[in-house]
Amino acid sequence: MSDQWIPPSQQRRGLDLAALGVPPGRYVHPDASEFLDFPGGSREGSARIDSYLHREIELDALQPTEVEFVRQHFLKCAEEQRRKCITHFETKVPRRYGAADPNPIARAWAQSVVANPDDTRSLLVVGPTGTGKTHYAYSVLRAIAETGRPTSWAAYTAADLYAQLRPRAGRDSEATFESISGTDVLFVDDLGAAKLTEWTEEVTYRLINHRYEQCRPGIFTSNVPPGQLRDVLGERIASRLTEMCERVTLKGDDRRKGMAA
Ligand SMILES: Nc1ncnc2c1ncn2[C@@H]1O[C@H](COP(=O)(O)OP(=O)(O)OP(=O)(O)O)[C@@H](O)[C@H]1O
Ligand SMILES: [Mg+2]
Known part of the structure; x- marks a missing residue:
């Protein structure tokens, strides 16, 4: 029900992009399975990333390479978004x-x-x-x-x-x-x-x-x-x-x- 009150503790939180060093924005999530092709990638890491993206675990539960995989994905999204904003400005x-x-x-x-x-x-x-x-x-x-x-x-x-x-x-x-x-x-x-x-x-x-x-x-x-x-x-x-x-x-x-x- 849309008018149901949800206690703040149960509300769905966004990812803490600042903790990842990524500018604020609404970005598409990475596909955790692609971590397998990332340097140092593994099946367990991919599962952990998936859990993190579903907010089942915190960022500090990830290994450094897993954080790097997520960070690089979001930084790429942020740069694409920035380029789109500039292109939009330049056309207007x-x-x-x-x-x-x-x-x-x-x-x-x-x-x-x-x-x-x-x-x-x-x-x-x-x-x-x-x-x-x-x-x-x-x-x-x-x-x-x-x-x-x-x-x-x-x-x-x-x-x-x-x-x-x-x-x-x-x-x-x-x-x-x-x-x-x-x-x-x-x-x-x-x-x-x-x-x-x-x-x-x-x-x-x-x-x-x-x-x-x-x-x-x-x-x-x-x-x-x-x-x-x-x-x-x-x-x-x-x-x-x-x-x-x-x-x-x-x-x-x-x-x-x-x-x-
Ligand atoms: N800081 C700047 N560096 C280089 N060129 C500038 C700069 N500021 C203005 N110009 C150039 O000077 C010219 C006049 O600027 P602009 O049209 O912004 O003036 P304005 O104050 O808006 O004038 P008006 O009151 O007639 O509307 C334009 O060709 C603009 O590109
Ligand atoms: Mg003017």
Whole structure:
């Protein structure tokens, strides 16, 4: 019965991957019989590995070669998963930002997001035109992919977001809203780039408020100087962004000028 209470002592435990030195994840178990082909493999070892995988015995009941067999299997799975995450990122990232390299702060934020998604403040990346806000945001998404922890993300400029969500015959804009607002990490670029109308303000408010209430991490960028956020985005949105975000301020000249031929 699904609603039956099971005492914690009898609940099925996952394997302690940390004890094996394997990054967290949900991996397919090894086939214990393949231990026979592993250097130092034996029938008894294979049986012990099977018992361990069925949680009938603890890890310390295994011989070192048996632990190594299990460890190598899970490390291979973790590496495959990491590669899949990076490939997924690379197929979705806009070409211009595909090579954006995360700095240590971006990597630390990414680690925090995958380890404690509900307990990691969002990022508000601010700075004048061309200082690298979009570049920075995509570098953070790359850092998340490089952790190898499957994490869904959606990235929109505010203008594209409004285009997606504008009610249109034959499209369920509420379902689109739910799918965008429910993603693990939401990146909205260029907040406040255009003057908000009553409708765009309401959509932005609903989205930010949803993420705020659910304590879900996001990355927001804006050209609007922090002191003017309230005027441009409205009190309700600016207030929530202030509480839920850590600010990353990018300074300097418009990098595009330096790139002009
Ligand atoms: N750290 C960086 N290293 C190398 N190139 C960078 C870096 N940051 C930004 N760039 C490049 O500089 C250009 C401008 O960056 P980006 O588009 O991120 O600026 P922005 O702040 O988002 O600008 P806007 O306010 O107009 O949206 C892009 O070509 C980008 O690839
Ligand atoms: Mg930008």
